[in-house]
Amino acid sequence: VRDSVRHVHRLMLEADAARHLEVRANADTPQDAARARRFGAEGIGLCRTEHMFLGDRRRFVEAMILAEGDAERSAALAALLPLQRADFTGILEAMDGLPVTIRLLDPPLHEFLPDRTDLAVRVARREASGAPPDARDTALLAAVTRMHEENPMLGLRGVRLGLVVPGLFAMQVRAIAEAVAERERAGGTPRAEIMVPLVDAVEELRLVRDEVERVVEAVSTETGVEVSCPIGTMIELPRAALTAGSIAQEADFFSFGTNDLTQTTWGFSRDDVEAAFFSAYLEQGVFQASPFETIDREGVGRLVRIAVAEGRAAHPGLELGVCGEHGGDPASVGFFHEAGLDYVSCSPFRVPVARLEAGRAAVASSPAAAGHAAERPDRHAQRASRPGSDRPDM
Ligand code: PEP
Numbered sequence: 458v459r460d461s462v463r464h465v466h467r468l469m470l471e472a473d474a475a476r477h478l479e480v481r482a483n484a485d486t487p488q489d490a491a492r493a494r495r496f497g498a499e500g501i502g503l504c505r506t507e508h509m510f511l512g513d514r515r516r517f518v519e520a521m522i523l524a525e526g527d528a529e530r531s532a533a534l535a536a537l538l539p540l541q542r543a544d545f546t547g548i549l550e551a552m553d554g555l556p557v558t559i560r561l562l563d564p565p566l567h568e569f570l571p572d573r574t575d576l577a578v579r580v581a582r583r584e585a586s587g588a589p590p591d592a593r594d595t596a597l598l599a600a601v602t603r604m605h606e607e608n609p610m611l612g613l614r615g616v617r618l619g620l621v622v623p624g625l626f627a628m629q630v631r632a633i634a635e636a637v638a639e640r641e642r643a644g645g646t647p648r649a650e651i652m653v654p655l656v657d658a659v660e661e662l663r664l665v666r667d668e669v670e671r672v673v674e675a676v677s678t679e680t681g682v683e684v685s686c687p688i689g690t691m692i693e694l695p696r697a698a699l700t701a702g703s704i705a706q707e708a709d710f711f712s713f714g715t716n717d718l719t720q721t722t723w724g725f726s727r728d729d730v731e732a733a734f735f736s737a738y739l740e741q742g743v744f745q746a747s748p749f750e751t752i753d754r755e756g757v758g759r760l761v762r763i764a765v766a767e768g769r770a771a772h773p774g775l776e777l778g779v780c781g782e783h784g785g786d787p788a789s790v791g792f793f794h795e796a797g798l799d800y801v802s803c804s805p806f807r808v809p810v811a812r813l814e815a816g817r818a819a820v821a822s823s824p825a826a827a828g829h830a831a832e833r834p835d836r837h838a839q840r841a842s843r844p845g846s847d848r849p850d851m
């Protein structure tokens with residue numbers, strides 16, 4: 458057993474030495490971040506902040522929905538601010554010295570709002586029992602009915618929500634900037650990056666970018682700590698990929714969201730389609746593998762290549778990564794290497810496989826890299842010696 462472990466360890470080191478792709482992880486808690494780091498993740502490529510609004514915190518979301526006027530909404534956001542700040546401080550601490558890409562809120566509304574049917578049943582039962590109406594339930598039902606969407610995945614999500622609900626993104630950005638300032642004061646090396654979801658048009662990103670810069674500057678002045686966070690965007694809609702040249706002018710980085718990009722390119726609902734007809738499609742050979750698992754090189758992949766080329770032409774220093782499920786799919790990592798991305802980001806458990814595949818892809822595209830890698834097995838050790846970085850377990 459010890460020999461096999463040693464063999465795997467050696468293989469990982471060789472892959473690390475050969476690969477060009479950095480491997481990051483998708484994580485939203487300090488625990489997951491620490492686990493990812495132990496598996497060798499070189500940063501967090503996607504921290505989904507909507508996961509932080511579930512459970513008990515739904516009541517803040519409800520308060521925001523029910524808010525009548527700016528003052529009430531601001532109060533709900535102010536109550537969320539310290540909770541979000543603590544979320545980000547924990548993750549930045551776990552990943553000290555490594556990049557942490559924090560995505561602003563991207564909830565499909567139906568996953569957030571109280572269930573409309575449950576509410577309607579509760580209100581109707583109370584009415585039938587002759588009890589006086591529950592004012593909160595009645596107000597929530599009216600709000601949820603007003604906000605109902607037939608296609609929430611194509612609705613008020615991501616940047617759209619941020620532009621429609623005043624103060625929402627500003628609260629999150631303030632929490633991030635204050636967490637960075639706090640970590641810096643504690644002697645850490647926080648490297649937060651702010652990512653905007655579901656951008657279709659450069660105008661959306663420009664508006665958010667202006668707001669982010671204003672808030673970060675205000676926090677820098679208040680705290681006396683010079684906070685600086687790169688601002689980038691997900692590329693997860695065909696329109697964003699096709700207009701990547703203009704979007705790149707407002708972005709420090711792109712991260713391909715291949716889950717939504719697959720959904721919107723094929724027109725398959727990512728939540729429903731597999732059960733409905735994917736097995737028949739696989740049997741009939743329409744595709745060899747689900748495009749939600751393995752990158753569709755001809756369609757989605759072509760959009761990625763267009764966005765890479767146009768993004769880099771417009772903004773040569775643009776950093777490029779992928780954080781959809783495909784980022785950890787062994788059959789897709791090679792594609793991202795060929796497409797010239799800087800990193801893939803995947804679930805913590807897939808990090809070792811992504812490291813191996815990234816190494817394999819580098820050797821396959823340039824066999825000399827294998828010999829080269831053998832000569833520099835210390836490359837990963839060099840990476841690992843960056844501030845705050847530890848040696849991975851594998
Ligand atoms: C994506 O769409 O690929 C992505 C990473 O975002 P999410 O899965 O959270 O929509």
Ligand code: MG
Nearest residue numbers: 693714716717
């Ligand atoms: Mg997405």
